[in-house]
Amino acid sequence: MSSRDIIVVGASAGGVEALSGLVGGLAGNIPAAVFVVLHIPRRAPSALPGILDRAGPLPARHAEDGELVLPGRIYVAPSDHHLVLRGDRVALTTDPTQNGHRPAIDPLFRSAARYFGPRVVGVVLSGARDDGAAGLESIARQGGITVVQDPEEAQHPSMPRAALDAVEVDHVLGTAEMGPLLTRIAGSAAGPATPAPPEAEDEMTDPVNGLTPVGLSCPACDGPMFELRSPSTPRFRCRVGHRWSPESLLDGQTDALESALWVAYRSLQDKVALSRRMARSAAERGRPASSSRYERVAEETDRAGTLLRGLIDRMNRMTDYRGVEPLPEDRR
Structure with missing residues (x-):
């Protein structure tokens, strides 16, 4: 019978502290491989392997494309690459972003569920938006164990709450308790494998x-x-x-809308500048009527720009769903 020997962990904002706490509690002889995705800027180098290497007894380093999966190691997703599992090998891809991120958590979780089924333990830690919720659902559906950081402890509780909304989670606890828990689970007997659902045939x-x-x-x-x-x-x-996923899509649409509004605002500013330049040119050529007309256009356009800038400012001040306290019936 197979054992639970694949641990996949996803984190975002506030995740470095949470990951350090988790890794610090793992046993040095844990019979499982650990895979970590932390949302980081796509063009920025990641210092996470060094941080995790110092935080606990397991060696941590960036995953390499095609390397063999071995127990007792921590594989960290490098910047601008999805980390996925394909059989007993690691794969790094530059496939399209998911939930606005590369690396993203869902691709790792879905690929682990597809290839390893009930052998997988999925962990969602602190973070904004909802990356990891759909992937954790895939792990649960394939018979894996699900673990979520207590939202009350997480620096950014959106990701843990989204996971709790999506899945009947097996364990909800603080990061200091996660290492010992994962050590106990690792190596325990896994249930029978179940066929992968149609959506998992190609996770990317x-x-x-x-x-x-x-x-x-x-x-x-x-x-x-x-x-x-x-x-x-x-x-x-x-x-x-x-x-x-829904919350990430809402945020993505908000970002796209703000970008479009800034383009519109810039176009209005360009129109103001051009109108005033034309007004000065007409005045210099002794055409006061034309100059006045251009000045009116500039003033009207400037007022429109002021209104649009106010709209952008109001949008950025609005409290969105991430800042709203959950209703009592939504709390876990």
Whole structure:
């Protein structure tokens, strides 16, 4: 019988402290491989392997494409690459971003669920938005064990709460307790493997044939969006492969909207500058009527720009769903 020997961990904002606490509690002889995705800027180097290497007894380093999966090691996703599992090998890809990130958590979780099923333990730590919730759902559906950081402890509770909304989680606890828990689970007997669902046949590039168009545009590429089949949490993808969970899609749309508004504001400012330049030119050529007309256009456009800038400022001050306290019935 197979044993639980694959641990996958996802974190975002506030995740370095949470990861350090988790890793510090692992046993040095744990019979499992640990895979970590932390959201980081795509072009920035990551110091996470060194931090985790010093935080606990297991050696930690950036994963390398094609390397063999071995127990007792921590494999960290490098910047600008998805970390996924393909059989007993690690794969690094530059496939489209998911939930606005590369590396993203969901690709690692889904690939682990696909290839290792009940041997997987999935862990969601502190972070904003909802990356990892859909992937944790895949792990649970394939018979794996699910672990989530207590939202009350997490510096940023959105990701833990999203995971709790998506999955009947096996363990909810603080990071200081996670290391000992994972050490106890590692090596224990796993249940029988279950067939991978159709959506898991290709965790990165499944086709959109047969999927339902939703009338939305992808924030990353402006392509049409389709709804992925899911037993609980709605998820979306575009034709080229960008994937979004609901909260991440909302944030992506907000970012795209703000960018569009700034483009509009810049266009209005350009119109103001051009109108005033034309007004000065007309005055210098002794054409006061034309100069006055250009000045009126500049003033009207400037007022429109002021209104638009106020709208942008109000949007950025609004409390969105991430800052709203959950209702009592939504608390876990």
